[in-house]
Amino acid sequence: MKRHVLIYGLIGGVLITALKWAEYRFLVIEHSIEIYGGLTAATFAALGIWLGLKLTGKGQGIAVKEVPVPSGVPFVPDEKRREDFGITRRELEVLELIAQGMSNREIAGKLYVSENTVKTHSSRVFDKLGAKRRTQAVQFGKESGLLP
């Protein structure tokens, strides 16, 4: 939920800035979706072009094909593997924070829940991954593509 607010805020900010800068404010009402979509598409395309330029500046085409595809879409399909393990979203969320080196207390603070809750989630995740320690859980998570 919080993420949505962030996303909309960010997009809105970018959009409005771009529009303002281009003096196209009158188009917002009628064509906002097209415009902001087009802008993002153009941004993405530009990013691709930049990547292509950057990579072809000194290298041959072989490396270019392999590298940018995985880095352009950095880790989205966690949902599938997550369910393969029977891990819930919240549990994966906790696991991600564990992988970032946070303590249970810090995670609790970040997620606005009690430390006991974090412990419950982490315990369940360890159980589902067959891990005995958090470091092991992180390792398993990375190996199975559950974590970036």
Place this chain on the structure above:
Amino acid sequence: MKRHVLIYGLIGGVLITALKWAEYRFLVIEHSIEIYGGLTAATFAALGIWLGLKLTGKGQGIAVKEVPVPSGVPFVPDEKRREDFGITRRELEVLELIAQGMSNREIAGKLYVSENTVKTHSSRVFDKLGAKRRTQAVQFGKESGLLP
């Protein structure tokens, strides 16, 4: 986190644009948003890269520019970074085993030393990396190319 917002925003924008442009709005209900987002993002990125390749013509360099992509690189240069942190070989060895999810006791057994020694090494490594927990040390180690 922040990156996620950006990515989702971009993907979402591209998706909506693509859908709208192609008048395929009815497909949204039936298909997952991730798939279309990934497809469209990949399409635009690929298009951008292709454009970049076209525009730059033929690259002549042979050497592949070092791209920060963890895949494909089998990881060899630890010696250099190790010394940048002032970490000894033994300490890095312990850190590697920690990263594999082993407990201090297991590490002690594997290295044929006492558990106290392992604790000393790990404490020193944490100190040199500025980490407070072993998970954090692992994270830092991976980020700085100290660990695979």
Place this chain on the structure above:
DNA sequence: GGCAAAATCACCCGAAAGAATGACGACAGA
């Protein structure tokens, strides 16, 4: 509306981890 899953929190307790400190032998280099 009701059921099942998920999320939340609590308490206890043992094990593991980590901080702080001190010490000792091996070894390389000045």
Place this chain on the structure above:
DNA sequence: TCTGTCGTCATTCTTTCGGGTGATTTTGCC
């Protein structure tokens, strides 16, 4: 030979983890 680094080990103490158990609330779905 003296010095610094490294590796080793110990002790004490505090904090954190993790297991086990049970409970309540929230949420998603039929």
